[in-house]
Amino acid sequence: MLAALDLDFLRIRAIALNGFREAIRDRVLYFIAFYALLLALATATLRYLSGGAHEKILLDFGVGAMALLSAAIAIYVGTGLINKEIERQTVLMLLPKPLSRAEFAIGKHVGLTAVLAVAVAAMTVLYFAFLGLSGTSFPLGPLLLSSLFLLLELAIVVAIALVFGAFTTSLIAMLLSFGVYVMGHFSSDIVEFGKIANTREAIFFTRLLYLILPDLERFNLRNDAVYGILPPVPELCQSVLYGGFYIVIVLAIATFAFSRRQF
Template sequence: MNPNRTIVLAKNVFQEVIRDHILYIIGFYAIILAIANRAIFEFAATTQDKIFLDFCLAAMNVIGLIIAIFIGTGLVNKEIEKRTILMLIAKPISRSEFITSKYLGLSGVLGVLLLAMTAIALVFLQLSKIVYPFTSFLIAVLFIFLQLTLITAIAITLGVFTSSLIATALTFAVYLMGNITQDLVALGRLTENPAVERFTQALYLILPDLSRLNLQNDAVYGMQAIPDVITLFGHGIYGLIYSFMLLAMAILIFLKKEF
């Protein structure tokens, strides 16, 4: 795989997604924060600080999730449906470069959007004179990015394997299940049924444990305490390794596809 060629392809993916009016979402984020700030102040003045901070992070996560899933699942299928994949493969571009560039390009878009939304959130927090843990907030945003890149890898892998519609539904399902895998294991133990317990353990091993990459509650309610660096590093490496494994799987599936 040629790194320079992959970067050029990723840049093209980035520009293509940006041209599809994705950046209008930044304006939408600013509008919903303005509305939420006013509404929260009217109906929950005593707990405004924590609720608004929680809303800022939750809105970032939801917007990024929608982009990662709906665009990620269609990145490869769109090329196949338009038959542009034949021209790309005819060129000296390997299939691994093709998949990797799609992942890096969309991850770049998500990174830019998160940076913009973070800046907007910080402006609102400052104007509203809300006290918040700055370091914990930024760490939570960083882990939102890691979670979204992992979801992007899932979306691309499923998009290579099946149609965009089915891949979208499956990616949403994996996201929902991935946030409760630890609860599923605990539930399996409570049933005291060996078969159910083995099933929940298998789900825990197969599905990504997205709760490791969710530091929203720590940023909102942990307040001044800085999270343990070793734990954060371990969770970050977990997300990166899982994404790498999914991309490797997507490449293997794509190598066996015939056009």
């Protein structure tokens, strides 16, 4: 299949490395430092403000802040990856070479996903360190798995950000990506809303939205992981397959959108 698409892994790797270095320079490390600051403030103040429930609040706060900050990285950097190449006109030097637009989009996605893997790993280490310093007990395995599923969720968000960044401005792409991110966590509720409305049009529209939008909530293991609870293995495997399939489809759309742009 890859041969049919004429994909070259060396060219994809070169684009990914370039995207990785560019994203690291794009103030990504400041997000990690900000996360450390938030954890330090929470560790120092929650003990005195939470009435004895500071350990549970710190567990929830840490995973929640990690998810929000890493999503901000994915949207902020992902929507600008292709647009910056176009604005700087560096894309004009890349595309005339034996580099397909599919390789360009895939390389950008791999590069930013690698940046997010570094960011999530760093924030997870910081999270465990502050939990240990505060004397808070935590389920190591479930929380590690929740971080891995967070990375899969972010890979989907990056693909979506690349789609919007391929055919519109960075600001509009950020707003659209954020909207899809929020709606993706409430896609199941959207279907229920259609059932409550109880009209044929509402049911059809909400089900269509559910099919189009990513079901990001299936990757949210954080709420149960803090209690040491995880879904069954078959359900986890289904989520991984769903995430991989959705990324492939969205990257195909991103490639098509990028191919329609004139330079």
